[in-house]
Amino acid sequence: GQQLNQSPQSMFIQEGEDVSMNCTSSSIFNTWLWYKQDPGEGPVLLIALYKAGELTSNGRLTAQFGITRKDSFLNISASIPSDVGIYFCAGQLTQGGSEKLVFGKGTKLTVNP
Amino acid sequence: KAGVTQTPRYLIKTRGQQVTLSCSPISGHRSVSWYQQTPGQGLQFLFEYFSETQRNKGNFPGRFSGRQFSNSRSEMNVSTLELGDSALYLCASSEKPLISGNTIYFGEGSWLTVV
Numbered sequence: 001g002q003q004l005n006q007s008p009q010s011m012f013i014q015e016g017e018d019v020s021m022n023c024t025s026s027s028i029f030n031t032w033l034w035y036k037q038d039p040g041e042g043p044v045l046l047i048a049l050y051k052a053g054e055l056t057s058n059g060r061l062t063a064q065f066g067i068t069r070k071d072s073f074l075n076i077s078a079s080i081p082s083d084v085g086i087y088f089c090a091g092q093l094t095q096g097g098s099e100k101l102v103f104g105k106g107t108k109l110t111v112n113p
Numbered sequence: 114k115a116g117v118t119q120t121p122r123y124l125i126k127t128r129g130q131q132v133t134l135s136c137s138p139i140s141g142h143r144s145v146s147w148y149q150q151t152p153g154q155g156l157q158f159l160f161e162y163f164s165e166t167q168r169n170k171g172n173f174p175g176r177f178s179g180r181q182f183s184n185s186r187s188e189m190n191v192s193t194l195e196l197g198d199s200a201l202y203l204c205a206s207s208e209k210p211l212i213s214g215n216t217i218y219f220g221e222g223s224w225l226t227v228v
Contacts (some may be wrong), residue, residue: 016185020156031215034214035219040224041221041222042117042119042203042219042220042221042222043156043203043219044219045216045217045218045219049215088156090217092211092215098168099161099167099168099210099211100158100169100211101146101158101211101217102158103148103155103156103157104155105155106155109220110204
C-alpha cells in the first residue's frame with residue numbers, strides 16, 4: 001500500500017531551538033494534515049494543507065505542501081517544553097475511485113529545558 | 114462545540130470475546146472514520162462511514178466491522194478477539210466524506226487490551 005516516510009523518527013533538542021520534520025512518498029497526495037499526539041490522547045490537528053506549494057502557519061508552526069504533491073514539511077520555531085510529543089503527517093489521496101488517508105510513523109520530539 | 118467523543122476509554126477483554134466501541138462525532142459532522150494505532154504499525158485506517166453507509170475500508174479482516182446511525186454516531190465491533198488486536202482505537206469525524214480538502218478531527222481513543 002501507500003507509504004509515507006516520515007523523518008526523523010525522533011529528535012532531542014534544547015528549548016529555544018527550531019525543529020524541522022518531513023514526510024515523503026512516491027504517491028501523489030491531495031491533502032496533507034499534520035497532527036500532534038500526547039501520550040494516551042488522540043491526535044490533535046495542527047495544520048491542514050490543501051494545495052501544492054501552499055505554506056501555512058499556526059503560531060510557531062509552519063508547514064508546506066510540496067510542489068510535487070509527494071511531500072510536506074513541518075517546522076516548529078523557538079521550541080518550548082510543551083512541544084514534546086509525537087508529530088504525525090497524514091496524506092489524503094484518491095486511488096481506484098476511493099479515498100484513503102495514510103499516516104507517517106511519527107516523529108517523537110523531546111525538548112530539554 | 115464538543116469534540117469527538119469515544120467510549121469506553123479503557124477496556125480489557127479476553128481472547129475470543131467480542132467488543133463494541135462507540136464514537137460520537139462533532140455536531141454537524143456526518144463522516145466518521147476509524148483507525149487502529151499500535152507501536153509497531155502506527156496509525157492504520159479501518160473504515161469510514163458517511164450518512165450510514167460504509168464508503169471506504171482498509172485492509173483488516175472481516176472480524177472488524179462497523180456501522181453508523183442516523184444521528185451520525187458510529188460503533189465499531191471486533192469479534193473473536195486476538196491478542197494482536199490490543200491497540201488504541203481512534204475515531205475521527207469530518208463534515209464531508211473522506212475526500213480531498215477535508216479536515217479530520219480525532220477523538221481521544223479507546224484503549225483495548227486483549228488478554
